[in-house]
Amino acid sequence: xxxxTETPKPNLLELLWRAGPEASRGPRKGLTVDAVVAAAVELxxxxxxxxLTVRRLAQELGKAxxxxxxxxxxxxxxxxxMIDSLFASMERTPVAGLPWRERLAAVARDGYSLYRRHxxxxxxSPSRPPLGPGQCAxxxxxxxxxxxxxxxxxEMDDVLAYLLGFVRIAAQDAAQAxxxxxxxxxxxxxxxxxxxxxxAKVLDPERFPTAVRVGQAAGEAHDSAYDAEHAFSFGLxxxxxxxxxxxxxxx
Amino acid sequence: xxxxTETPKPNLLELLWRAGPEASRGPRKGLTVDAVVAAAVELxxxxxxxxLTVRRLAQELGKAxxxxxxxxxxxxxxxxxMIDSLFASMERTPVAGLPWRERLAAVARDGYSLYRRHxxxxxxSPSRPPLGPGQCAxxxxxxxxxxxxxxxxxEMDDVLAYLLGFVRIAAQDAAQAxxxxxxxxxxxxxxxxxxxxxxAKVLDPERFPTAVRVGQAAGEAHDSAYDAEHAFSFGLxxxxxxxxxxxxxxx
DNA sequence: TTGTACACCGTACGACGTACTAAGTACAAT
DNA sequence: ATTGTACTTAGTACGTCGTACGGTGTACAA
Numbered sequence: 001x002x003x004x005t006e007t008p009k010p011n012l013l014e015l016l017w018r019a020g021p022e023a024s025r026g027p028r029k030g031l032t033v034d035a036v037v038a039a040a041v042e043l044x045x046x047x048x049x050x051x052l053t054v055r056r057l058a059q060e061l062g063k064a065x066x067x068x069x070x071x072x073x074x075x076x077x078x079x080x081x082m083i084d085s086l087f088a089s090m091e092r093t094p095v096a097g098l099p100w101r102e103r104l105a106a107v108a109r110d111g112y113s114l115y116r117r118h119x120x121x122x123x124x125s126p127s128r129p130p131l132g133p134g135q136c137a138x139x140x141x142x143x144x145x146x147x148x149x150x151x152x153x154x155e156m157d158d159v160l161a162y163l164l165g166f167v168r169i170a171a172q173d174a175a176q177a178x179x180x181x182x183x184x185x186x187x188x189x190x191x192x193x194x195x196x197x198x199x200a201k202v203l204d205p206e207r208f209p210t211a212v213r214v215g216q217a218a219g220e221a222h223d224s225a226y227d228a229e230h231a232f233s234f235g236l237x238x239x240x241x242x243x244x245x246x247x248x249x250x251x
Numbered sequence: 252x253x254x255x256t257e258t259p260k261p262n263l264l265e266l267l268w269r270a271g272p273e274a275s276r277g278p279r280k281g282l283t284v285d286a287v288v289a290a291a292v293e294l295x296x297x298x299x300x301x302x303l304t305v306r307r308l309a310q311e312l313g314k315a316x317x318x319x320x321x322x323x324x325x326x327x328x329x330x331x332x333m334i335d336s337l338f339a340s341m342e343r344t345p346v347a348g349l350p351w352r353e354r355l356a357a358v359a360r361d362g363y364s365l366y367r368r369h370x371x372x373x374x375x376s377p378s379r380p381p382l383g384p385g386q387c388a389x390x391x392x393x394x395x396x397x398x399x400x401x402x403x404x405x406e407m408d409d410v411l412a413y414l415l416g417f418v419r420i421a422a423q424d425a426a427q428a429x430x431x432x433x434x435x436x437x438x439x440x441x442x443x444x445x446x447x448x449x450x451a452k453v454l455d456p457e458r459f460p461t462a463v464r465v466g467q468a469a470g471e472a473h474d475s476a477y478d479a480e481h482a483f484s485f486g487l488x489x490x491x492x493x494x495x496x497x498x499x500x501x502x
Numbered sequence: 503t504t505g506t507a508c509a510c511c512g513t514a515c516g517a518c519g520t521a522c523t524a525a526g527t528a529c530a531a532t
Numbered sequence: 533a534t535t536g537t538a539c540t541t542a543g544t545a546c547g548t549c550g551t552a553c554g555g556t557g558t559a560c561a562a
Contacts, residue, residue: 009289011445011446011449012373013446013449013450017449019449019453023507023508023509024507024560024561025506025507025558025559025560025561026506026508026509026557026558026560027506027509027510027557027558027559028506028509028557028558028559029508029509030509030510053548053549053550054549054550055548055550055553063511064510064511064512065511065512065550065551066510066511066512066513066551066552066553067404067509067510067511069551069552070508070509070510074550074551075549075550075551085357095428113520125425126424126427126431127420127423127427127428128428130426131450131454133453136454136458136459136462137459139459139462140458140459140460140461140462143461143465144461145462153464153465153467153468153469153470154469154472155515156465157465157466157468157469158469158481158482158485159529160487162485162486165417165420165421165424165455165482165486166416166417166420168420169378169414169416169417169419169420172348173377173378173416175380176377176378176390177378177379182390194262195262195264196430198262198264198265198268198270199264199382201402202268202270202384202547203343203382203387207387207391208387208388208390210391210393210394210398211387211390211391211394213404214394214407214408215390215408216407217404217405217408218402218404218408218409221405230355230409231409231412231413231416231480234395234409234413235416238413238490238493238497239493241491241492241493241496242489242490242493243489244492246489249298272542274538274539275528275529275530275539276527276528276529276530276537276538276539277526277527277528277529277537277538277539277540278526278527278528278539278540279527279528279540280539281540281541282545294556297522301544304517304518304519304555305518305519306518306519307518314541315541315542315543316519316520316542317520317521317541317542317543317544318540318541319520319544320520321539321540321541325519326519326520326521380529503543503562504561504562505535505560505561505562506559506560506561506562507544507545507558507559507560507561508541508557508559508560509557509558509559510556510557510558511539511554511555511556511557512553512554512555512556513552513553513554513555514550514551514552514553514554515543515544515550515551515552515553516551517548517549517555518544518547518548518549518550518551519546519547519548519549520538520546520547521544521545521546521547522543522544522545522546523542523544523545524542524543524544525540525541525542525543526539526541526542527538527539527540527541528537528538528539528558529536529537529539530535530537530538531534531535531536532533532534532535532536532538
């Protein structure tokens with residue numbers, strides 16, 4: 001029995017920082033982790049996260065499916081790498097010198113437009129992503145926007161998590177509204193013809209007086225049933241108001 | 252050729268309101284939609300949304316997998332029904348007579364604890380769920396908590412969407428933190444032994460000065476890397492502060 | 503020159519959602 | 533009472549997924 005050559009599964013952290021040992025023997029690699037990740041991002045952007053399958057991605061790269069496992073240990077790790085690569089290359093509006101509201105607004109808008117450009121990432125990105133280089137660069141830049149405002153270190157982290165939570169949920173909702181609009185082959189008119197009668201019967205103004213009134217008003221105000229961009233700008237103002245007492249507390 | 256008996260696929264809306272025509276011929280039904288949905292909720296609570304498969308659910312109900320499709324047209328509709336059933340039976344703290352902050356806090360806490368009890372729902376529930384009876388009852392109750400505060404109808408909807416967005420993201424993050432803790436078989440110590448050296452090399456305090464400092468402070472403050480309950484209570488206070496200017500604007 | 507670590511590929515396994523078909527049931531129409 | 537038919541239930545099977553496994557050939561190290 002030969003001693004098993006221990007090739008421990010490459011760690012996600014090593015992979016994120018591209019710190020794995022590079023092979024010195026064997027055939028030349030036909031791809032790189034970066035190339036795989038870039039192709040995956042492009043595919044997910046084009047056709048959504050559910051179209052991103054290992055087979056499909058391999059096909060686009062001109063390789064057999066299992067080949068990708070040489071570069072990436074599994075699909076979850078691939079998605080983590082994809083998100084970190086987004087974070088690494090995202091736009092970071094310079095904020096030095098701006099008043100605090102504009103600084104935080106810029107941070108929020110940078111994040112939001114990243115997620116709008118890559119809607120799958122809003123659904124997939126966790127609150128505390130693994131500490132890859134992209135995540136670290138993002139975190140560093142965002143924290144610098146919070147420096148000098150009289151917050152403690154712990155408060156800075158709390159405030160940032162709160163702000164980014166808003167950004168993520170706004171992006172999720174926007175992406176979902178888009179997806180629903182695209183998925184329903186029905187026009188609004190067809191939908192109402194199909195479902196209007198039932199809704200009219202069931203949305204009893206005596207049982208749901210406030211809901212019927214407010215729902216109707218909201219539906220008319222935003223031309224669509226849900227106006228994502230309005231929700232974002234409304235929410236951003238609120239979120240900055242939320243932080244004002246904390247930040248301006250001792251000025 | 253016999254004329255095709257048109258049995259149009261039951262609409263999700265009809266299903267939500269249990270408004271489908273009931274069969275008058277054929278064998279007695281061995282189950283009800285409610286029973287299927289209840290079993291599905293129980294299974295998802297117990298083992299998570301990814302354990303909720305049609306086969307597994309059918310097994311728990313003592314039926315063949317395909318049998319469930321008599322009650323529910325597909326898995327997506329099943330999940331929608333599950334969420335609406337949660338909304339229908341959730342706790343709704345009475346808020347009449349309370350000051351506005353306590354009213355909104357109660358609404359937020361009811362929602363949050365619902366999602367904490369059913370973590371899968373936080374991930375699956377969309378911003379604008381289909382108008383089932385549970386969703387309507389929830390919406391009605393929540394809007395009543397916003398009545399009489401001097402807001403327009405459209406503002407009431409905006410404010411509620413904003414508040415519920417916070418609740419959802421807080422619940423998502425909490426659920427994810429739990430899941431990660433459960434999934435990693437490693438203890439914190441093992442994790443640091445495995446990843447500490449790389450992180451120490453790569454988290455260069457010159458490249459990421461603020462991130463390293465704040466990250467360390469935050470990590471020490473919350474015993475775990477991410478303290479969900481703290482994030483919720485911190486965020487709830489902020490969110491109420493966010494709404495104060497709007498609500499107290501003309502008092 | 504040769505041994506070996508490695509990239510690459512084909513095949514295959516066990517899950518998944520669900521389409522299709524057949525069997526059997528109980529009410530409606532006769 | 534009988535028969536037709538709408539219905540529930542079940543079995544089988546298809547196409548998809550992630551990925552385990554084993555084989556083949558390459559190119560560097562010894």
